[in-house]
Amino acid sequence: MAALYEGYTLCGLVPSPNLSNSGIQGIEVERDGDHVIVTDSFRSVTLYKVSDQKPLGSWTVKQGNCLTCPAVYNTQTKEYVAVTDNKVIRIWKEDDVLIDKTFKATVSSDIWKIHCVAGGDPVVLFQRGSFRLLDSLLSAPQQTVEEVLASDETLRWSTSILAENQQFVIFTTEQKGDHFLYLQKLKPNTLQRYKLEQEDPSLAPLSFSVSCRDKLIHLLYLYPNGHVYQSVISVWGPRLDEGSQNISLPRNLLLALNVGEGQLDAASALLLDEAHVAIIGVPHPSAGAGKDFLCIWNTNFQTLQAGKEMAGKIFGLIWCYSNKLFIPHGKTLSVIPYGCTKSSLASALGKLKQSRxxxxxxxxxxxxxxxxxxxxxxxxxxxxxxxxxxxxxxxxASPSLTVEQVLELIKTASVEEVQKEVEGLFSRTDIQDLNQSVGQLASVLVSRCLADTAFYPPTTLAQLVHTQSLSHSVCPEFVQLALEKKDYFLCQLCLQFFPDIPENVTCTCLKVFISMQDNDAAKVNLEPDSVSFMETLTAKGRGQVGLQNGFNSTSSPEDHSVVTMTELEEEKRAKWPDQSCPVGLKKAALLNEILQTAYSDDLLLPHLKDLSSQHVILFLQYLHFLYLKYNQDTFPQSHGYRSPSLTQIMDWVCLLLDAHFTVLVMTPEAKGLLLKLHTYIRSQVKLFSELGKLEGGLQELQQMKTKQDVAQYSIEVIELF
Known part of the structure; x- marks a missing residue:
């Protein structure tokens, strides 16, 4: 089975006025699957962190220049490579501000694309079919580039893959209505050329997709009539001589999709795995003639596994990285996570048993x-x-109930009956895909709890969260119910296990937690690990007696009760004075969960402005307390508890100051706190500045060449700056 999960917007787009172009040239993966480079159709390249939905950097070429192929990331040199005006290669690093002031080289022939696959060498593919390794090309940019294609042959699509420790550049061309596939092996340099079987003289493939499995390259291509074909090529295929240039490439029909009236003009098919294909721009079988759908098809059983309607115009573009689909539609670039389970006849017949x-x-x-x-x-x-x-x-005593029977039981049964049956359901091993039913169970439970105030099964709800198969998007009212019932243990679990809690819900939880009275919070049952961390953090006097860095500070071996305070320790005590926690331990444990929740700065700031000045000051005081504790020598650096990091604490300090700076400046109670925070932030800046100098020194040492003729005794002076 396959599923499409709740998507989100990565960025906005500026499509062409007539909506013929999405405004995007390409999306390439950067250092990992959570970082992508988006190249627009004009002059800008932007680096995004996908999980945070925010840009990390953006670069624009000057007016009059134009990006002519998608930018790529060279994992070997950690540099970005792009092409402007077809012939100018530009290379820059993440800390560069202006592309125009970085390295550039002009080549002798028009470039089609630069391909950079993880683990391989960057390859420059020219519009006439020849290629060069990037390093080789930059050593002599004006070198002559031969023409591989015929004069009336045009390059249409290309990609690069690694297969069996070999790097391949694959591209397709068109010549007088015929379509050809080229398979270029880099080492050794061999070229294979195949002719695609003709579908119809008037039909050209809309999209291509490639994957490699079992030493075979699988080529998938979609035609405007809805036919999806697959061709298979061996990675060890022989080089074709001049007399066999038009050998036909065998194909088999995977899908014959109903395209409705007319033919497809903006559609694309993408291989997800050996049995699933994602298709954009093809009508949904049960939703009429509209072509604004994303669908996942199972090619083994010819079945539609998942479908999702996309708002706005579909441009027929789709990319896939780390189980996420990137799709431009309308004025939006959306990211849609998906999941595919292994397809087999046993699962189709319901005979596949779960592991026990x-x-x-x-x-x-x-x-x-x-x-x-x-x-x-x-x-x-x-x-x-x-x-x-x-x-x-x-x-x-009685037969176990099915998931459907338990769902019906929840609507009318008592709390005890519901708890018993749900526990029985989770204890069984013969239920197929039980995790997929967690969302249904949660929705029915929450709906009844909201409708019937006398019904509330906290143990069952907590059990559903612990499965880690539940999220906020599956059941949006879940956290709301926990807050209404003042079930703060359940709120804590949701903050820990839900990966997609929106920023407004996070702020709602923060308001409730910060406004609680400490006496009321002390009566709340929370996750023991979080409370233990606060107890450890607020414990006084621990770590002062015994060995510190191999030195015992006691005055005598026999008397461990007398501690000698050195001048250095007195200075540290004056710099980091003891301070009591401004909130109760359990209230602090709840605030720690807020600090560890994922968020986006732009989305969180507007909701933070709704906090009152008293709550902001109290929260800043607590963050100040955490900062002091984290910087003391007695703080257990490896405590094993779930706790916020120092970076998260500083980030929240900055967020609160950004959201309420004017109010805090005009509030007399906040003056002393702001001065202290200013002092600590200044010390952090100084610390990072010194660390930067140290990093520079270490890099210089690493780059220095070791002399081989060093005698047994020598004195060497190393100048770093």
């Missing part, structure tokens, strides 16, 4: 497909049960 533990796994002979399909009975002698399983089956 060794203890509960019965010793049973495997039934044949003949028995399953023809409903033949398995001989009792082939089944062997353990005594434990027979006893367990005998002790079952």
């Amino acid at each position: 533990t060794e203890e509960s796994k019965p010793l049973m002979s495997v039934p044949s497909w003949s028995n399953i399909l023809h409903e033949e009975k398995i001989h009792p002698s082939r089944t062997v049960e353990t005594r434990k399983l027979r006893t367990k089956r005998k002790n079952q």
